[in-house]
Amino acid sequence: MKFTKVGGIKRAAALARATCIFATIFLAGLLLSIGCSLLQASHPKSEGKSQPSASHIQTRDPFGEVERGPLGKHEIAITFDAGAEAECFEDLLTALANAHASSTFFITGRFAHDHADCAAEITKHGHEVGNHTWSHLNLTQQSDDVVRDEITRAERAILQVSGQDPKPRWRAPYGARDSRVLKIATNLGYRSIYWTLDSLDGVEPAKTPQFLIDRITSKSDTELDGAIILMHVGERSTASALPAIISDLQARDFHLVTISTLLR
Ligand SMILES: [Zn+2]
Secondary structure (H helix, E strand, O other), X not given: OOOOHHHHHHHHHHHHHHHHHHHHHHHHHHHHHHHHHHHHHHOOOEOOOOOOOOXXXXXXXOOOEEEEOOOOOOEEEEEEEEOOOOXXXXXXXXXXXXXXXXXXXXEOHHHHHHOHHHHHHHHHOOOEEEEOOOOOOOHHXXXXXXXXXXXXXXXXXXXXXXXXXXXXXXXXXHHOOOHHHHHHHHHOOOEEEOOOEEOOOOOOOOOOHHHHHHHHHOOOHHHHOOEEEEXXXXXXXXHHHHXXXXXXXXXXXXXXXXXXXXXX
C-alpha cells in the first residue's frame, strides 16, 4: 500500500485522536477509582478475611454486615446478647458503670417484655440496645414472614421499654444468618452486627471466669483494636470475669464503647 503525504497527516491526526481518547478513558477510570475509594470510606464494602486496613470497617457484602470496627481508634465494643430466657444483669451494669465503660446489649423482644425494668436500665446507664429478634429462633429455618415478624415485633417491644430504637443494630440469634435473612433485615433498615472475637461464654461446656479472662486479654493490641467482642448476659462466669477483662483492656489504653461509637 502506498503512503501519501495527505494519508500520513490523516494517520497522524487519527493517532492523536486515538491517543486523546485513550488518555480520556484512562483519566476517567482514574477519577472513577478515586471516587469509588472515597465512597468506600463512607459506605464500607467487604474486605473478606483479608488483613484489616486502617480506618475501614470490616463488613460482608452485599448487606453491609459488620464484624469489626475501624483500626487505629483504639476502641473495642464489648457486646452482650440476651436470649429469650435470659435473666436480669445488674452485675454487668455495675461492672461497666464502675469502669465508665459503655456497651451494646442485643436483647430479644421477649426479654424486654419480661424484664422491662432491666431493659430500661441499659439505656439509663448510657448503654445501647440492639435487636436480637423476638424469641431467638434460628432465622435460617423460618419463613420470610416469620423472620420479618421476629425482627419488627422485637423492635416495638425494645423501643417501648428502653426508650431507644434498636435500629439499625441487630444480631442474628446463634449468629445464624444467610443471604435471605440478611436481605430481609436490610430491607427493614437493619445492619447485621457480627463479632470479631467470641468469648465462648455461651458455648458448652460452661467456662470458668479465668478462661474468659485469658481468652480475651491474651490477644495482642493489634488483634483487639476495633474488635467487637461477643459475650452473654445471664452467665455467672461472664459477670465474674468482666471487671478483670475491663481493667486489663483499659490499662492497655483501649476505650470500651458502644457499637454506634465504634462504627462512627
Ligand atoms: Zn443470642
